[in-house]
Amino acid sequence: MRTRPLKVALLGCGVVGSEVARIMTTHADDLAARIGAPVELAGVAVRRPSKVREGIDPALITTDATALVKRGDIDVVVEVIGGIEPARTLITTAFEHGASVVSANKALLAQDGAALHAAAEANGKDLYYEAAVAGAIPLIRPLRESLAGDKVNRVLGIVNGTTNFILDKMDSTGAGYQEALDEATALGYAEADPTADVEGFDAAAKAAILAGIAFHTRVRLDDVHREGMTEVTAADFASAKEMGCTIKLLAICERAEDGASVTARVHPAMIPLTHPLASVRGAYNAVFVESDASGQLMFYGPGAGGSPTASAVLGDLVAVCRNRLSGATGPGESAYAALPVSPMGDVVTRYHISLDVADKPGVLAQVATVFAEHGVSIDTVRQQGKDGEASLVVVTHRASDAALGGTVEALRKLDTVRGVASIMRVEGE
Amino acid sequence: MRTRPLKVALLGCGVVGSEVARIMTTHADDLAARIGAPVELAGVAVRRPSKVREGIDPALITTDATALVKRGDIDVVVEVIGGIEPARTLITTAFEHGASVVSANKALLAQDGAALHAAAEANGKDLYYEAAVAGAIPLIRPLRESLAGDKVNRVLGIVNGTTNFILDKMDSTGAGYQEALDEATALGYAEADPTADVEGFDAAAKAAILAGIAFHTRVRLDDVHREGMTEVTAADFASAKEMGCTIKLLAICERAEDGASVTARVHPAMIPLTHPLASVRGAYNAVFVESDASGQLMFYGPGAGGSPTASAVLGDLVAVCRNRLSGATGPGESAYAALPVSPMGDVVTRYHISLDVADKPGVLAQVATVFAEHGVSIDTVRQQGKDGEASLVVVTHRASDAALGGTVEALRKLDTVRGVASIMRVEGE
Numbered sequence: 001m002r003t004r005p006l007k008v009a010l011l012g013c014g015v016v017g018s019e020v021a022r023i024m025t026t027h028a029d030d031l032a033a034r035i036g037a038p039v040e041l042a043g044v045a046v047r048r049p050s051k052v053r054e055g056i057d058p059a060l061i062t063t064d065a066t067a068l069v070k071r072g073d074i075d076v077v078v079e080v081i082g083g084i085e086p087a088r089t090l091i092t093t094a095f096e097h098g099a100s101v102v103s104a105n106k107a108l109l110a111q112d113g114a115a116l117h118a119a120a121e122a123n124g125k126d127l128y129y130e131a132a133v134a135g136a137i138p139l140i141r142p143l144r145e146s147l148a149g150d151k152v153n154r155v156l157g158i159v160n161g162t163t164n165f166i167l168d169k170m171d172s173t174g175a176g177y178q179e180a181l182d183e184a185t186a187l188g189y190a191e192a193d194p195t196a197d198v199e200g201f202d203a204a205a206k207a208a209i210l211a212g213i214a215f216h217t218r219v220r221l222d223d224v225h226r227e228g229m230t231e232v233t234a235a236d237f238a239s240a241k242e243m244g245c246t247i248k249l250l251a252i253c254e255r256a257e258d259g260a261s262v263t264a265r266v267h268p269a270m271i272p273l274t275h276p277l278a279s280v281r282g283a284y285n286a287v288f289v290e291s292d293a294s295g296q297l298m299f300y301g302p303g304a305g306g307s308p309t310a311s312a313v314l315g316d317l318v319a320v321c322r323n324r325l326s327g328a329t330g331p332g333e334s335a336y337a338a339l340p341v342s343p344m345g346d347v348v349t350r351y352h353i354s355l356d357v358a359d360k361p362g363v364l365a366q367v368a369t370v371f372a373e374h375g376v377s378i379d380t381v382r383q384q385g386k387d388g389e390a391s392l393v394v395v396t397h398r399a400s401d402a403a404l405g406g407t408v409e410a411l412r413k414l415d416t417v418r419g420v421a422s423i424m425r426v427e428g429e
Numbered sequence: 430m431r432t433r434p435l436k437v438a439l440l441g442c443g444v445v446g447s448e449v450a451r452i453m454t455t456h457a458d459d460l461a462a463r464i465g466a467p468v469e470l471a472g473v474a475v476r477r478p479s480k481v482r483e484g485i486d487p488a489l490i491t492t493d494a495t496a497l498v499k500r501g502d503i504d505v506v507v508e509v510i511g512g513i514e515p516a517r518t519l520i521t522t523a524f525e526h527g528a529s530v531v532s533a534n535k536a537l538l539a540q541d542g543a544a545l546h547a548a549a550e551a552n553g554k555d556l557y558y559e560a561a562v563a564g565a566i567p568l569i570r571p572l573r574e575s576l577a578g579d580k581v582n583r584v585l586g587i588v589n590g591t592t593n594f595i596l597d598k599m600d601s602t603g604a605g606y607q608e609a610l611d612e613a614t615a616l617g618y619a620e621a622d623p624t625a626d627v628e629g630f631d632a633a634a635k636a637a638i639l640a641g642i643a644f645h646t647r648v649r650l651d652d653v654h655r656e657g658m659t660e661v662t663a664a665d666f667a668s669a670k671e672m673g674c675t676i677k678l679l680a681i682c683e684r685a686e687d688g689a690s691v692t693a694r695v696h697p698a699m700i701p702l703t704h705p706l707a708s709v710r711g712a713y714n715a716v717f718v719e720s721d722a723s724g725q726l727m728f729y730g731p732g733a734g735g736s737p738t739a740s741a742v743l744g745d746l747v748a749v750c751r752n753r754l755s756g757a758t759g760p761g762e763s764a765y766a767a768l769p770v771s772p773m774g775d776v777v778t779r780y781h782i783s784l785d786v787a788d789k790p791g792v793l794a795q796v797a798t799v800f801a802e803h804g805v806s807i808d809t810v811r812q813q814g815k816d817g818e819a820s821l822v823v824v825t826h827r828a829s830d831a832a833l834g835g836t837v838e839a840l841r842k843l844d845t846v847r848g849v850a851s852i853m854r855v856e857g858e
Contacts, residue, residue: 023722033765034577034645130575136723138567138575140578144558146567148463149452149743216462276729279708293452293740294565297730300705301723311722314578328757336462 002037009074010044012081019310035321045067069094079103095123102316105132110205110221117333128316132321133206134285136308137301143213150291152214155253157287159206162197163249165189165283199228200266211253211264216337225344227267245270261342271428345402354421359390363416374407431466438503439473441510449741464750472497498523508532523563524552531558531745539634539650546762547840557745562635563714564729565737571640579720581643586716588635590732591626592678594618594712628657640682640693645766654773656696674699690771701858774831783850788819792845803836
């Protein structure tokens, strides 16, 4: 074993960073044995240097992250500060000064992954980011390496623990969105400002990263159709139950049936209770991957939290350190397929639509005609009347999102349709 | 991209090999783009050269596998013939003649993994074998790389599809073992001679491989305690149901609580219906991995079959080819921890024991005394009487297998105990 240590600079020492530092210290011998050389924490960049950080030598603490990544003797920079800047500049500076990078920064990778990969490649360095998607669950490496000889057609998953906690709570207790969110906040599963989670931004970033790797195509955050889950109601869950379904916020990356384009989207959807994703509870994550040769694979585990995320960071750290010792780099960006990313209108799926309609003869015929005119085939209709008002629940066969959108627009114009109570996609069948 | 192709020799062209050859041809462009150089099928060693093999140039077919691996221009040998010999000699010969090796051979790796790894290392070559455990499910790579910075404490899984199909059938239809086996055979899930599957040899080989990687310790097939599932009865399933459990054939690799030793075992066990492994149906496989930092992860998918196994082989092929191009090798054997493998008697778990006893006063007291004398604490006892005969169902708290064995031996000597109807471990709680 090499005795000269590999030097690691840690950018950020919050929930994840402090756990990375802790494990690097407590498991130093194991890490050295697995890497083939000791690893040494050479510096820790933080915003608040006065905070007491147990187990970390105060001499390592600095507020000057830029100087740390420019030192020139750093082998690996571990970036766990998150956000776009200064993380982006620090990472590219690290590459320019000879370091490889392990990052957990999903937002940055979803927005600027291509540029970061290019910077890594230009400098002959590694960029690893298993922790950016679904915490400890190995997903990036299986997609990038284990399935490198296969053709992935679909990635379907629960990749945000906060929203899964909220939806699970609504499902199991009948609570409304706000009540469930309040509980998630109280228990620390939701942040004070939950926007990134509940509006689907976090999941959309992960969808962009997963789609890019799965389809060997650049997919940016802007390419991902995103709908949050703040408008999911207790009534939606009641409708889902009648369908033998529950509701999950799903990230879905699909290759079109003709193979010539891909789509990526995040939205709440009904999935059958018999689908393995339906039983993913609390803040857990799970991702289905469907490929030509492998069939259906599922990966399940804790999608967030300091320890699980640190586990993913450290796995990458070991890999990157091994690469440094052998003088090689791991697989970089693979975007050779360069498939076009189609808009949401091209997505084909099934829909569950609740309409408030006038309770009089001929309404169903009128509504059915609108669906037919837009080429959307109806699977089932359920009609319920009460006091001159009635509701129609329509479940369609597979149709394009554009056709469904046109249908709904036309339905809204019917005198007999008082309102469209909800539209929800049905997935996983 | 390099234009000179990497040359692949395929040893075996059965269900898996023919699928590997097919994908190498149909997906040649994708593989080249992902590797950075084209891959060329340079030879296919078979036993029956006269068999028509669609899509494979007859000029590539040979019966002389030894000459093929000795050619000297082969970059990667893909070994999918299985069994100990000639596979072992062919693999070591391949290393000596400059090739890296991708193998799906669980039996050989479980028996001689250390020697094969040593041969690979001595020649500076790669030995990859994702396909040896749980078909397409990425398990070796996640354990060896994704969790390389974590401490794995437990691997618990269903790693044999044939036996899971049989047990699932017994559970869902109430069928006996023989009836369910007959159906599995008729449907092609069980081989004409099902011994390797139903007696747990196949699962034990996989347990040895998984334990070795998980604990950075050499674990051989002989170190794995193995019990088959041929004696599981419909009555056992009835008992399991009363417990809120089902029965699965599990491979269990554990680190002892003090961390100083490990165990590996394969046997049928009751697991709660609420455990995710309980709902693994048909011939699917699923493996739970528990680590210090990551918590519980689960990997699920098709555990066998030509296509899924080929997916795993091709993922390894891409990785090994990339390594050849970069002049590096991937992670080799990691056995530095060298923990002792403890015997089955040291395993601590819970037990479900059915006793046929005389239906008279004092029997329960007698039985309870025997348990107490052996230090095995009872959780619940259920007593059922019928016509002078009675049965006692005892569920214990956690106890060592040795203590339980001593208890059962003593119980058999009691006049009032007519027989021990079944003993089954209870896992996954």
